[in-house]
């Protein structure tokens with residue numbers, strides 16, 4: 209009986225070979241050549257580290273490159289990248305290593321949507337590598353169209369690379385799944401898969417745990433959880449190792465191939481190994497990127513209730529640290545209606561920021577679009593919306609406001625202000641009339657001063673007419689609805 213069970217993993221390893229050890233959607237980091245691993249040096253390092261255990265936390269810089277096939281808006285949310293970095297830091301909390309983006313994520317025009325690791329090395333890392341940081345390239349797809357192998361992420365190992373050719377590629381779809389990025393960073397720090405077999409199959413009884421498998425003794429032997437055996441996040445397989453002992457792998461280990469949602473932790477042995485490789489190969493990584501500037505925007509009042517057509521008066525506080533040169537900074541106001549998913553930029557401003565200008569306040573007048581009637585809106589003020597300036601942090605570049613348009617106080621048809629000096633507005637609320645509307649301004653003798661065509665599509669309709677050039681006097685504004693010949697006229701006084 210035992211013998212027949214032990215045949216199953218042999219079959220599995222054949223599968224591994226035909227699929228290079230992975231299935232689509234998994235990590236594609238594979239050991240490809242033997243490497244020197246000095247067990248004695250690692251043992252000595254562990255003893256030394258145990259003796260001098262400190263609470264010092266290493267903080268290491270990551271350069272995030274978001275690679276786009278074509279120009280245009282990024283197809284991954286920068287906020288999501290920061291959220292995943294927080295998640296990585298949660299997972300790494302017990303390791304004494306934390307990460308930060310050394311400068312905000314950069315946008316890179318890549319020209320292709322799919323990269324193999326070799327293509328990423330020459331087309332991306334060779335050209336855009338930022339020294340002394342962990343370079344991560346976020347790609348639409350990783351793989352090779354001909355072999356149709358799609359990987360979630362691939363990293364270099366510290367023992368098989370040198371400073372300038374170390375990097376990680378992440379498929380965008382996997383890069384916010386809660387554990388793949390932490391897994392790839394684990395490889396970057398020298399960790400092998402818990403099911404690694406390059407140096408031999410690790411036995412369940414632990415007898416070869418420091419020379420086979422992942423070289424770590426507190427990670428149980430693992431038959432490769434990508435293929436089967438995990439139900440929910442529990443291993444329920446009955447595979448046996450070459451000695452016939454049943455596996456008891458740990459699907460919560462970050463370096464396993466368990467589903468991404470199951471993977472949560474590193475073992476003390478893995479933490480030691482990461483620090484070992486840090487000391488051996490990675491201690492050039494930068495620990496502070498405060499040389500980048502940081503712009504931020506905020507306001508105290510974040511909720512407004514207005515009528516259609518009203519102008520919002522918005523005082524914003526700007527805080528700018530580390531400014532060594534003059535910057536022209538774009539500020540866009542973007543509007544999104546509740547229940548809609550298209551954001552419109554309704555106003556663009558440019559700020560000139562000089563060194564020494566740390567904090568200041570500017571009042572902006574933002575006319576709310578006339579076409580927007582009763583409803584709730586999200587108005588977002590975004591500094592540097594194109595991400596053209598490298599900063600310490602982009603998250604403080606955004607201030608979100610809630611705007612409630614409430615026209616219930618307006619009569620069903622009203623013209624205001626009256627008397628008027630410059631801009632005259634007409635508000636209508638009815639379901640009956642729609643379609644083309646001709647707007648005409650005439651005097652009491654019937655002489656026309658202006659006329660134009662507009663469109664009424666909603667129950668609420670508001671139109672603005674520039675009357676600044678009219679002489680003092682009394683005039684008539686007429687709306688003519690083309691569809692039903694309906695006509696509405698209003699008297700107003702110009703002063």
Ligand SMILES: [Zn+2]
Nearest residue numbers: 235236237401
């Ligand atoms: Zn991996």
